Amino acid sequence: MNSKRSEPWFNERLNSITGQKNWCKQDEIIYNQTNRHASKLNFFYQAFEFISENSIFGNYHEFGCHRCRTFRMALLESSRHFLENKMRFFAYDSFKGLPKVEQDHEFGSRWNEGALSTSKDEFKKLILDSGFKLDNVRLIEGFYDVSLPNIDKKEIYSDEKASLINIDCDLYESAVPVFQHIDSLVQEGTILYIDDYFSGYKGNPQKGVSLALNEWKNSTKWKLENYRDVGYAGRSYVLYK
Numbered sequence: 001m002n003s004k005r006s007e008p009w010f011n012e013r014l015n016s017i018t019g020q021k022n023w024c025k026q027d028e029i030i031y032n033q034t035n036r037h038a039s040k041l042n043f044f045y046q047a048f049e050f051i052s053e054n055s056i057f058g059n060y061h062e063f064g065c066h067r068c069r070t071f072r073m074a075l076l077e078s079s080r081h082f083l084e085n086k087m088r089f090f091a092y093d094s095f096k097g098l099p100k101v102e103q104d105h106e107f108g109s110r111w112n113e114g115a116l117s118t119s120k121d122e123f124k125k126l127i128l129d130s131g132f133k134l135d136n137v138r139l140i141e142g143f144y145d146v147s148l149p150n151i152d153k154k155e156i157y158s159d160e161k162a163s164l165i166n167i168d169c170d171l172y173e174s175a176v177p178v179f180q181h182i183d184s185l186v187q188e189g190t191i192l193y194i195d196d197y198f199s200g201y202k203g204n205p206q207k208g209v210s211l212a213l214n215e216w217k218n219s220t221k222w223k224l225e226n227y228r229d230v231g232y233a234g235r236s237y238v239l240y241k
């Protein structure tokens with residue numbers, strides 16, 4: 001019997017994967033990264049279509065920028081909707097990697113102090129090398145517990161609100177000051193993307209970034225409606241009153 005003909009879902013891709021004898025760890029990493037970033041890119045496409053269709057005027061804020069992957073997705077998809085000159089793009093990071101915290105996330109050295117570090121210059125170079133401009137990009141350097149409470153919101157944001165907020169900073173301790181900070185940036189229709197909803201802690205929503213989100217949900221006046229799930233760990237919401 002011809003198995004390809006009898007199993008309509010069987011395709012060349014599946015055949016090539018199961019048939020590959022020398023599949024190694026590096027292949028798995030590339031495979032995961034490729035699929036993960038494809039779903040993130042698809043999310044950014046959908047988010048900017050939502051923003052454009054609903055005329056949500058506001059800026060992009062990313063908390064946790066590292067290799068500038070999602071930040072460039074935001075630059076790309078905003079430009080595809082002719083929004084790149086109508087909004088500003090804020091990148092908040094220590095630019096020195098993760099802070100030191102006591103952890104039980106079971107991610108070992110992946111989340112140690114200093115892990116996931118990209119310098120400001122490297123970050124800017126990634127933007128420029130991809131053909132984007134820095135004109136509407138602003139880098140806010142520092143660990144959030146110190147940098148965010150010290151931001152002069154009137155001066156930096158001039159009363160502009162957020163259209164899309166991306167929280168991708170892995171740790172509960174990092175996310176708490178971020179949620180405190182964004183409360184006044186949110187407007188009706190802001191999309192909130194939590195990259196690490198199910199990262200670490202065996203996906204327990206009462207730990208990590210999802211705990212910080214749930215604490216904020218209980219204290220803010222904003223209501224959250226589920227929007228898209230993103231990759232294996234991410235979630236997003238549309239905010240409303």
Ligand SMILES: C[S@@+](CC[C@H](N)C(=O)[O-])C[C@H]1O[C@@H](n2cnc3c(N)ncnc32)[C@H](O)[C@@H]1O
Pocket residue numbers: 063064065066067068069070071092093094095096097098099116117118142143144145168169170171173174
């Ligand atoms: C997973 S990476 C972000 C990945 C990025 N969005 C991308 O697509 O390439 C996490 C980032 O969060 C930053 N970070 C985590 N906790 C922080 C804190 N408390 N203050 C400042 N930056 C922090 C790290 O420096 C790191 O760049």
